Amino acid sequence: MYPGYLEESIHLLEDTRVRRLLETMPRLAEEEKLALLKLYHPDYIESSMRRLQSGVNKGDSTPVELADLLEGNSRIDPDKIDPSRPDHNVDVLVIGCGGAGASSALIAQEEGARVLITTKLRLGDANTVGAQAGTQAADRPNDSPTIHYLDTLGGGRFDNVPELVEVLVKDAPSVIKWLEQLGVNWDKDADASMHELSGGGTSRRRLHSARDYTGLEEMRVLRDELRNKNIDYLEFAPAIELILDDRGQIAGAILMNLETEELVIVRARAVIMTTGGIGRLHIQGFPTTNHYGATADGLVLAYRAGAEMVFIDTMQYHPTGASYPLPILGQLVTEKVRTLGAQLANISGEQFVMPLEPRDVVASAIIRECRERQLGINTPTGESGVWLDSPMIDMIRGEGTIAKELPAMVRQFRRHNIDITREPILVYPTLHYQNGGIKINTSGATNVPGLFAAGECTGGVHGRNRLIGNSTLDLFVFGRRAGRAAAQYAREVKRGSPTLEHIRRWRRELQQAGLTRERPLSPRILPDYVRRTRGYTGQAI
């Protein structure tokens, strides 16, 4: 139920609905999109960025929140830790366990490697479970990997790494099949074909879904399979530093048990970094759709070990985060709502952007509508937003469609007495995804020998803006590739003796740049949401 003063705007929205059902907003031309982005997209606010002063990407620009952590101080004292006395000794260590981590672990084990997974929260507590809309794969007769390739490039502003996009689109159908063979329940039509929908920036219906619990379905199947395959794992044990050897190769990692605060040393021939996103750094103060542990730890560790980053100046703001009610502020309202036909409208009930433009374009248009044109809707808590006209879906596609296709959304709003089958949703952009990250090749290998990476912590495949349904796809395509490549690397590598010399070197570099005092400890591990009273004496982890 919305506060009474919004009723007038809701009535306007209802009045214009019948007309809008027949109204199609034109797609923007490329130049119009670029102009809109430059004026309103948060990535273009120069004061929110700064150039890195140390490390491989010295001189590159990135949000200040990330820059501080990339240039942060190590949590360990290399003189007090002996990396040659490990608690675990394995072939492949997987750091992080969302979709990318789980798939890389399964494949690495299949290839004969002894695998250990370590993760900050529980197995599967990751952004993957929050992915609702679907996974792209060009498998319908009127579609092709080539069209998927062009869509992905256009969404990424033509900056994507072509080789990565090629394997993304070509592996996609077999990834869908792999997941089904493991037991994922895809939505299907009566004729046994996949039930597929369009998304922002896709020119074909290509999204494979599992109601609006797609990522959850994928993740719970993979997690169940990890257990069936008896793959070893440590929970609540984030990595806080990588270990190299005297040949400059990866030799393992130092973990911290969050509950006991003990350090755990893992010797590994190869490491796969699958630590996911960055949302909990709240870039520019945005709320986020991301899970509790999304603090860019993997980027920090890899950077300190000498890995190169790409596209770290671009974040994805999902156009439709909830802006009302307050308890779910910034939480994801899946793009599937627009995919199914819901339009975006301002306070007068008028459309202002074609709802299925790529995400950066739609987000910028919403920001323009609220900030410049002052046609947004203000909430009692001072947020602003625009209407996402969900009731249209049942009018277009038939009564009951919303309940069937969007059970998670219906449930989430029903808790706050909003019936999205009858009432619209109030939305505003929310921090959703890091488009860039660790640079990889098509095998998931980084420039540090033995360090592989996959999923949201990597960059390149999505260019400057990821399309809907390409993130979950990315997880499985590159997770599997990294798993295979890491297992093979682990078989062949000649090991040196482990050392933490790179941490000492890093410390000296920070000292020389005069940054030691200014910079925080990193990785961040968890965001700090605790209200501290006067009597607080403890130290935050």
Next chain:
Amino acid sequence: MAEQSRLIDIYIMGRHCQVPEGLTILTALEYSGYKMIRGCGCRAGFCGACATIYNFKNDPQLRYDLACQKTVEPDMYLVQVPFFPAVKALYDIEKTEATGEKVLALYPDLVKCFGCNTCTKTCPQELEVMWFMSDALRGDIREVADKSFDCLMCGLCAARCPQGLVPYNVAMLCRRLYGRYLAPVSKHLEDRIAEIEDGKFDAEIKKLKNSSEEKLRRMYAERDIEPALEQSWE
């Protein structure tokens, strides 16, 4: 913002705290000084990490919910259940038949269900847990998959079952068997995989890879776009 709201009394594991109304149980815990390690995951109602049991000062009836989704109410007594030692059967999906007998062999305790319906009353997703457990007992794997689909695997059903059953793990098994063996095969997917393996699209993609950005931009702007709707709704 929150500071201006009315304060309400809640009891966290018995400890009296005053928190602004409108907070979720999770943010109320943080407001009261608790740094979450366990009992907090996606913070958006999808991962099931924050299962919570609560009742009220003058009402002993237990209730169940997700801390990240439920807003606090006056006089709430609450505790989280971040872990429950539930049984999970191990199996090889490739060698497991999609039959009721197999489900029963992996979870023989299914027969002990006496229909008390506690599981259904416990489920924060409001699923019909007892009904899908009886479907499982009858070997109707498809029904279990459908009814249990929105399960977050928070584990509260298992924590409360007086017979020690594990509905969420039984449902997981059934959904996987359904997806692997019973869901109809999509031929267009198989065909496309074969085409890709035959290299059918390699030349096209190579051409795109070698095209100038200007040409790619033109092709992108001119590409035909399939209507989002499967058919005209008019």
